[in-house]
Amino acid sequence: MATKTNTIESVKQISYLAGALKAPQISDAATRLADQARDAGWSFEDYLAAVLEREVSARNASGAQLRIRAAGFPGRKTLEDFDWDAQAGSRPQIAALASGGFLTEARNVVLLGPPGTGKTHLAISLGIVAAQHGHRVLFATATDWVTRLTDAHRQGRLPNELARLRRYGLIIVDEVGYLPFEQDAANLFFQLVSSRYEHASLILTSNLPFSGWGGVFGDQAVAAAMIDRIVHHADVLTLKGASYRLRGRGIDSLPSIRTQNQAD
Ligand code: ADP
Ligand code: MG
16 A cells, blocks of 8 residues: 655655656656546556556647648638538538548548638638648748749749648648739649648638639630649539628628629
């Protein structure tokens, strides 16, 4: 039977050893769970598993927070914040995506629809899910991606940059179609899509239907080849309805873009 002095010595030793392992949760959990384990008659194995489990889940959670911070999201938007009344039709598909299976299969997600229908919100939410599932994520607008790729290309390090980006399980390209690309930029963007094809996931958002992408990329052939690779393994969701931003303001459509940008 362990004496009280022995127990105190053991607790001190656990605290020292947990520090040496850089596993602070082990020290806390070992003491916290010991009484519970004694009262409930846990086996040694059950107790050790419970203690280690605390350390692992704390590490996963802080890893996810680091990945979320590093992703460059323009804001924190979660699936819990999403009002499904506005997009009921997409709910089952998004719920399936939230399991994270698309990332391990290197599948893509394309979110189409008029402005304000929640494309960026859902892209960020799925990005957060990816970070929580242990994937590295990077978010940027299509224009920012093109700037980044153009810089890499000019400095002769495009292949390195594409290889580096392949280590990210998810890349989010927001707002394809807000600005048309120059021919060179369209080719660089095509290389990004090709380099990830069947390797790692992309999420793209656009206010244009695919039929409008030729205009964005300045070339129907480049656009067609790119769309082919994107949608080969993809979930394509078309969000509908009026802008969530304009809710309750007595404005239910944006006349200049409504007809032209209805995604099909
Ligand atoms: P889009 O990218 O389609 O233009 P956003 O995702 O940026 O639209 O949405 C515009 C704003 O409205 C954001 O603040 C977003 O969080 C919010 N929003 C859009 N749809 C919803 C929704 N269904 N539930 C909750 N917030 C929403
Ligand atoms: Mg948006």
